[in-house]
Amino acid sequence: MLIQLFILGILSENNYHPYFIKKLFTNIVDIDPSFKLSDGKLYYHFDSLEKKGYIKKIEVIHTENRPEKSVYAITDAGRAYMVELIYKTFDSINLADVQSLYIPILFLKYVDLKRVIGLLDQAIERESKRIDSIIEAGSHPSVKDVDHIQLIIRHADRQFNENLKWLQDIRDAIAEHI
Template sequence: MAESGAQFMQLQIFILGILWEGNNHPYEIKKLIQKNISDEEIVKVNDGTLYYRFETLLKKGYIEKIEVSRENNRPERTTYGITDHGRDALKRDIYKSFQNFSNLRSLYASLLFLKHVDIGKIIDLTEKAIERTKKRFQLQNDSQLPEWWGIYSEKVSENIDFITSHARSNTEYDLEWLEKLLIFLRTMATDNV
């Protein structure tokens, strides 16, 4: 299965965020991801994906090689660090994940590294995400079947009801957790004053 844009963003945020904390090796970062984010829908990581992402970040100038070492007959081990350009990219990606909110899971990696961004801006973006989600929920509750369904609607009405109910439940769940997130962020902002 190909890596989705959301998974790409989550993995990039996680790598850059970990490297902001200190220089590290891709394999150690892989272990951290597997230990802390067990849901592969959020970040699916295998050696190929991880090393490809490191090469991409290196080419963009977001990270740099710090040290290449070799022990006995083992392969080379490269330790990486984040650059100033990478720090800027991490901030941009965190803001972008809040701007493009689709569901709460799409924010997991960003939530781990909030200390590197302006919490006031994150609060503003979260408030906007809540408003968009409220509008989506209202549209889901107000929606009717399109006319083109015609005679088909009788044949699949239970199916449509099931799908609609699921969509509404997911939106309501996201809205509930966004509001909890907003409280959490406001508390965080108050504590950091």
């Protein structure tokens, strides 16, 4: 989903060939090594998006002694799908996977920021309750004195609270631009 969102978002800016988009995506890999993109995966997503009518091949560039390069453009259906993917990512965010917001944040100019704030507010409320339930579970008498469980709970609490703060920072930054 995130690879397709990235492809659609970049094609919303201009028409490009897959290799150029892979080079851009590689810069994100430097930020978060969990984002990996092989040539096979890249071309699979291009084929999938093209079959669904979200992108279309607009030109094939032939260069001597080089493989041909297909240049793609986003369609109106692709723009609508991109917006849907952005909302879906914000709607399904959880504190264990906040990095999945990196790509949607790049393309916020294409969506209704008030709606994104609403989705973030819901996620912040939902995930705050989740943190509370983790802490409550850790204070249960059956596990309160179990050191390794407490170690896990302390880590989860710190990590999730840091991620929750980041969600709040995103929300506040978006609100400043409305």
